[in-house]
Amino acid sequence: MSLPYTVIRSQRRKRTIQLRYDPGRGLLVLAPVRTRDSEIRDMVERRGPDVVNRARAHASLIPDRRLETGDLLPYLGGSLLLCVVDAPGVRTTVKEGGGAIVVALGKSGAGDRRTRVERALTRWYRQQAAVHFAERVAAWAPLVGRVPAAVLERQQRSRWGSCGPDGTVRLNWRLMLAEPGVIDYVVVHELCHLLRRNHAPAFWAEVARVMPDFKRWRKRLREVGPSLAL
16 A cells, blocks of 8 residues: 655755655655656655654654643753642743742633643743753854854754754754753754754764764654653
């Protein structure tokens, strides 16, 4: 039986074909505009089943958190005890301290209780990420020898980080649920793209020069990546 897929052609994509699995849309093929249909079919036949199976296996690792009082939330290699309380006011607030994170749930906001808690926690994690990422980039940039034009936290769907042509480094806020070494690896990886735009051996040599144990953290990211979710 042939594997169903959707082709998305882009003028911006020059040469490479990428396969990606989306739970709602199935297997997606991202291809340059002039890619032959036969080339796409061949890629899907060769790599499609592995991409789909790997994505589904990763999805099974996503934690099923209730986001209720008593849950433990990962944060920078440790954990925070979640406490959810009803607040008398309209606004929802989040405070962290003493190994706990308290969500005071206000009366406003759409969605069920879990959705509102998740929205509040995501906002808090992203605020912490903006500060932490800037600090880590400032620590590693002198070793790399390049300073990015800007550092932005983002809610990226399938990427942990990216380095734009303009020198802007973007980092996924969900890295805050991982160990500090994992974050540092992604920071170094993207900073090294300021020196080398591709993933040729010369690029990995730069990464190794700056972070000799990067393979340990790259492997760790692959292991825990699917679980970095609320």
